[in-house]
Amino acid sequence: MAYRFLADAVxxxxxxxxxxxxxxxxxxxxRPRVLVAHAxxxxxxxxxxxxxVECPLTAWEDRFRRLAGEQGLTRGFVDTYLTxxxxxxxxLLTLQLVVAGLVALSWIGFALRRRRRPVRR
Known part of the structure; x- marks a missing residue:
């Protein structure tokens, strides 16, 4: 039961x-400091x-599911739960491009907001 909980948490x-x-x-x-983690x-x-490259979170979830007596992930995380x-x-490609567009839009918006912000002294 603990492994199932860990798998679900991951x-x-x-x-x-x-x-x-x-x-x-x-x-x-x-929160401008978030940009480093986001990048x-x-x-x-x-x-x-x-x-x-497989995400370590996928491997951890798979391992915990198998330890819980479940089948585990036979495919990657995105293929299992989303695609x-x-x-x-x-x-899939369209969605990947939409996400890339969101990232680009958010970064452009971040840069524009930073440029317009008055300098604090």
Whole structure:
């Protein structure tokens, strides 16, 4: 039962991480220090998508599910919980481009907001 709880907790953290990758740049508009963590998360997301490196969170969830006596993840996190479930498989590239667009928009907005902000003395 503890392993099932850990697997579910890792799954929730993974969803939160994906949300942070997509929307964390907007959070940086209010909390500028978040931008460094967001850039690192986006970098990891790019490596994961472009190179195909498995996320450690996926491995941890898989391990905990197997220790709990479950099947584990036979595919990656996104393929298991999102692709074919939340959106059709043929829209994966479109969704990736939408997320990239959100990141770019949030960073451009961050830069514009910083440029317009008066210098504090």
């Amino acid at each position: 799954m929730l953290v993974h969803f939160a991480f994906l949300a942070f990758v997509a929307l964390g740049g907007f959070l940086a508009w209010r 690192a998360a986006v970098g990891w997301g790019l490596v994961s998508v472009l190179v195909g 074919g479930v939340v959106y059709p498989r043929e829209y």
